[in-house]
Amino acid sequence: MKHTGPAVPRTCPVAAQTAPASDVTDPAMVDFPLRQPGVPFPPPDYADYRDRQGLVLSHLPDGKRVWLVTRHEDVRAVLTNPKISSNPEHEGFPNVGKTVGVPKQDQIPGWFVGMDSPEHDRFRKALIPEFTVRRVRAMRPAIERTVEARLDEMLAAGNTADLVADYALPIPSLVISALLGVPPTDRDFFESRTRVLVSLRGSTEEQRMTAGKELLRYINRLISIKEKWPGDDLVSRLLANGAIAPHELSGVLMLLLIAGHETTANNIALGVVTLLTHPQWIHDDRAVEETLRFHSVADLVSLRVAVEDVEIAGQLIKAGEGIVPLVAAANHDESVFECPHEFDPSRSARSHVAFGYGVHQCLGQNLVRVEMEVAYRKLFERIPNLQLDVPVDGLGIKYDSVLYGLHELPVRW
Amino acid sequence: MRITVAPDRCVGAGQCVLNAPALFDQDDDGLVTLLADPGADQESAARVASGLCPSRAITVHEG
Numbered sequence: 001m002k003h004t005g006p007a008v009p010r011t012c013p014v015a016a017q018t019a020p021a022s023d024v025t026d027p028a029m030v031d032f033p034l035r036q037p038g039v040p041f042p043p044p045d046y047a048d049y050r051d052r053q054g055l056v057l058s059h060l061p062d063g064k065r066v067w068l069v070t071r072h073e074d075v076r077a078v079l080t081n082p083k084i085s086s087n088p089e090h091e092g093f094p095n096v097g098k099t100v101g102v103p104k105q106d107q108i109p110g111w112f113v114g115m116d117s118p119e120h121d122r123f124r125k126a127l128i129p130e131f132t133v134r135r136v137r138a139m140r141p142a143i144e145r146t147v148e149a150r151l152d153e154m155l156a157a158g159n160t161a162d163l164v165a166d167y168a169l170p171i172p173s174l175v176i177s178a179l180l181g182v183p184p185t186d187r188d189f190f191e192s193r194t195r196v197l198v199s200l201r202g203s204t205e206e207q208r209m210t211a212g213k214e215l216l217r218y219i220n221r222l223i224s225i226k227e228k229w230p231g232d233d234l235v236s237r238l239l240a241n242g243a244i245a246p247h248e249l250s251g252v253l254m255l256l257l258i259a260g261h262e263t264t265a266n267n268i269a270l271g272v273v274t275l276l277t278h279p280q281w282i283h284d285d286r287a288v289e290e291t292l293r294f295h296s297v298a299d300l301v302s303l304r305v306a307v308e309d310v311e312i313a314g315q316l317i318k319a320g321e322g323i324v325p326l327v328a329a330a331n332h333d334e335s336v337f338e339c340p341h342e343f344d345p346s347r348s349a350r351s352h353v354a355f356g357y358g359v360h361q362c363l364g365q366n367l368v369r370v371e372m373e374v375a376y377r378k379l380f381e382r383i384p385n386l387q388l389d390v391p392v393d394g395l396g397i398k399y400d401s402v403l404y405g406l407h408e409l410p411v412r413w
Numbered sequence: 414m415r416i417t418v419a420p421d422r423c424v425g426a427g428q429c430v431l432n433a434p435a436l437f438d439q440d441d442d443g444l445v446t447l448l449a450d451p452g453a454d455q456e457s458a459a460r461v462a463s464g465l466c467p468s469r470a471i472t473v474h475e476g
Binding site for chain 2: 080124128129130132133358362
């Protein structure tokens with residue numbers, strides 16, 4: 001794989017931020033965490049990693065050696081190489097740190113993001129019809145009603161809100177619960193439990209584990225109800241299809257919830273901040289695709305391990321070595337996105353890898369796009385005088401979780 | 414230009430339908446189907462869709 005090198009330097013209207021002076025003695029070695037207080041995200045160091053020959057060697061918090069992959073072309077190559085696996089049961093699979101409180105995620109039957117082809121394909125194929133562009137467009141009116149109802153409550157409650165807790169987190173949770181066929185009377189329960197699951201600051205690890213178990217128990221009950229009384233919903237359709245066994249279905253549903261909840265919420269919240277600081281783009285739907293690229297909240301999600309010796313960017317990766325493709329680094333690769341540190345919805349951002357690449361590329365990506373579009377549009381229609389209630393540099397950023405996002409987003413109007 | 418699609422490779426990401434709706438659709442299983450070979454005005458859309466497809470299920474044959 002040829003490295004084309006950085007684009008010919010040109011003057012960008014906004015200067016790239018620079019990294020604070022490094023106190024690392026061996027500059028060739030990079031250690032986690034990559035995201036740190038006081039350092040902008042994506043870390044300015046990513047530009048340096050992209051310019052290096054081959055790949056960048058790093059150590060995870062547990063001391064294991066992994067290869068960081070940062071160029072757009074190389075990230076796509078890793079995520080489509082059959083010698084590279086998504087299965088966390090392989091020796092050497094990277095463990096990058098805290099995740100949400102689901103008990104032993106990778107051992108839940110049906111957790112198909114942790115499977116390779118062909119085992120994985122049965123699950124994906126059964127779910128594809130639920131997330132087609134046409135199906136997602138049909139969900140739009142219901143999503144609009146959900147978002148309007150949240151805004152009604154926020155506006156009735158006063159003239160301030162925490163947009164993370166009051167808007168960004170509930171929207172995807174309510175959308176997913178409707179998709180799964182959770183009865184309206186149970187959606188508050190479902191939403192309250194999913195909220196605990198992803199709130200690293202507001203809950204203890206024990207509370208998160210408990211919430212995860214409660215959700216799993218709820219999902220199992222939902223499956224047995226749908227077995228007896230099928231409806232017009234995803235769970236009933238999957239049961240009727242039969243490709244996924246009932247004992248695998250709870251893992252599949254839990255995965256849809258986890259994959260679609262905090263990721264979407266973080267994009268909604270970060271996107272609102274970016275729109276407030278770049279108000280000329282507030283009523284432009286192209287902001288959705290650029291937000292996905294610009295913030296790349298799932299930077300540390302597409303983890304892999306080599307199951308055979310494989311060469312990427314001229315670097316030999318040995319079987320059993322972990323690989324961390326950094327999608328935020330790929331999405332800020334100057335050779336693909338001109339002036340990548342600028343938020344510019346007029347660019348063509350669609351080749352970003354914010355949803356990953358290869359057979360695991362986000363199944364719900366078109367649903368996420370609609371949720372973000374509706375969330376931005378309705379928010380600024382209903383509250384045109386929305387303002388941040390804290391300085392931008394005072395926002396609580398999630399440094400300690402796998403996903404990049406905000407702990408809270410205080411606003412007023 | 415001619416296009417071939419491989420529904421057996423398709424992972425239903427929908428990028429082709431989103432970016433070149435005149436050329437591609439998803440069938441009842443959500444898998445790629447080709448609607449038409451591209452006219453001159455659709456050639457660049459076809460290349461974009463092929464380049465975006467995460468499972469490389471769309472091949473563009475130039476000429």
